[in-house]
Amino acid sequence: MSEFDYDLFVIGGGSGGVRAARVAAGEAGANVALAEEDRYGGTCVIRGCVPKKLMVFASEFAALPSEAQSYGWDMSLGEFDWPTFCGHLNTELDRLEGIYRSLVKNSGVDSFDARATIKDPHTVELSTGETFTAKHILVATGGHPVRPDLPNAHLGLVSDDIFHLKALPKSILIIGGGYIACEFACILNGLGVEVTQYYRGAQILRGFDDEARGLIAESMKEAGIDLHLGTNILEMAAAAERPKGNTGGTGSDAAMGASVKSSEDLLPSTGEKGEAVWVKASNGKEAVFDAVLFATGRDPNSRDMGLEDLGVELGRRGEIVVDEYSQTKVPSIYAIGDVTNRVNLTPVAIREGMAFVETVFKSNPTPVDHELIPSAVFTQPELGTVGLSEEAARDQEEIEVYCTSFRPMRTAFANRPDRVLMKLVVSKATRKVLGCHIVAPGAGEMIQLAGIAIKMGATKEDFDRTVAVHPTMSEEIVTMRSPMRSA
Known part of the structure; x- marks a missing residue:
């Protein structure tokens, strides 16, 4: 009989954690448990790739009627119904989460709907008060969007919030130039929102091919997105409380591409966060927007887990430092996926989970290959x-x-x-x-x-x-x- 309750305890029910858990249990015959404090499927399924891609599909229909007319079709564009779309979206996400839960259950993995922390190299404590021991612990807790260190930043949304809007704003300012900022700029523009985007750099999509990102920037502008490069946000405040003397810049709020109204129809129970927001930019412009979205980065979910107390090394942003086999400096503790901040893509987290199982449970040391990832x-x-x-x-x-x-x-x-x-x-x-x-x-x-x-x-x-x-x-x-x- 094993001296541990489990051979493996996985913390995190996203794509990487679920894959590692069910393969370790189903293929390697390990005794496995998994704890997830939120919804199964993680960032990708619940608040990332999947709902975002469905929003992309929804936004693309706006251009079809005019294109269809050129091909001889008599077609007109009606109104986009956000509540209808959200209802279908939530139904689909519920279905996908159910599949993830079934995969875990059918593989023989014990699952716990609870937050887990690590008490020692072989002990996990749940928010329910239960504790379990495990020969190996795998951290797969993903990451979360962050707001900048700016007064009143709480007034802005982050990407997670977009999927919970009760209604679409008439205007939005998106801060950032990475792929999340640019994707949501295109999505919301396609859904009929007046989109302004500020990015402090010289060109969007830093790190990608210059020629490619230049074409995308031009295409976004042609589509009606008001993109400002070399521009950052300096101040923000609730529109009703903006500094005296600031009336929206050189023109009215409407002229600046924003409508001022109460935000009670946007986010439920968010207090000030959903209110119309006054913004002053580094280019000297001031404007009021129905919403502001910060797409300025993500940090790993590694804090307050007990990791540093055990000697697990964390990087500058809180990423868990691991070797090529996803092992931390504490031999029994491993980490995969966005919490390691290596290559933050869902298929990569899944590959890392598979390599972990090969290494630890199949006696086949398998380093993670991060080269040439499409x-x-x-x-x-x-x-x-x-x-x-x-x-x-x-x-x-x-x-x-x-x-x-x-x-x-x-x-x-x-x-x-x-x-x-x-x-x-x-x-x-x-x-x-x-x-x-x-x-x-x-x-x-x-x-x-x-x-x-x-x-x-x-x-x-x-x-x-x-x-x-x-x-x-x-x-x-x-x-x-x-x-x-x-x-």
Whole structure:
């Protein structure tokens, strides 16, 4: 009989934690428990990827009637019904959470709806007062959005709040230039909200390929998003309490793209958070918005768990420091997913969970592979990317860049200005494709398949030998014969 209650105790019921728990129990035969203080499915299923993507789908319908008319259809656009959408969304999230709970139960994992803290290297204490011992403890608690250190920042929303709005605001200011900020800017713009976006940097989507993010920024502006680069928020206050003498800048509040009203129809039971908000920006402009959304970063959920008292090292943002096998400095404690702040993507957390089980329960030491991970940004148009940006690649070695930008057939026929981008970054020495970047509708679907070839080490000549599928946007990936430039 084991000296521990469990072979493995998982803290966190998101994608990574659930995968590790059920594979350890179902395939490795381990005695496993899992504790989750909120809803099963974690950030991705409950307040991230899944509801966000469904909102993307909803927002894209706005452009269909005008496009359909160019194709001969008599179609008009009605009003978007936010409560109806939210009802369907919540039903779907309930269904998905039920699937996660069933996966855990059917794998023989004991589950606890409680917050867990770690008392010693082998003991977990639940908020119910129960304690359990485990040979191994896996922390998979994810992360959370944060507000900036700014007076009255509590008046602003964070991404989690968007999914709980009772009604859409007429106007919103989004602070930030990362993928969450840009995705919500496109979503809310498509749903009919007047969107203003401030980003302190020179260009949105820092870290992605410069040419790709430039095209996305231009597309966002053409779609009606009021994007201000090199701009940050200096002050904010409830509109009714804004500093004397501030009347909304050079014009009325309406002229600044904002309507002033009570926010009682937005967020329930949030007090001041839902009120119309006055904002002063670093570009000198002042305005009032129905809502302000901070999309300025996320921090790991690692605080107040007892980790530091045990000798587990935490990084500057609170990330749990682990080695290539996801093991902390305390040998019995491991961590995976966003709480480690390595590559904060759901499929990566799942891979890390699988590698953990291989290492600990299947006697097959498996380091986590964080190289050449395909990813997508669900702006409109989407960005699909894998490998190095042109800028990162040319700092590493001599490269050739194959690139084309054009109006796709579907929207060109409808006389829309939309443009797409197809780009390959190629090593001069090895001819391997170091990076692929696609800006286009459905780019996320395309990059998944391109990622396979690039992960296998495909060369530019391998792409050239592949026959094009015509007529498609993606055929350009295999028909670009001459480099646009070398670096």
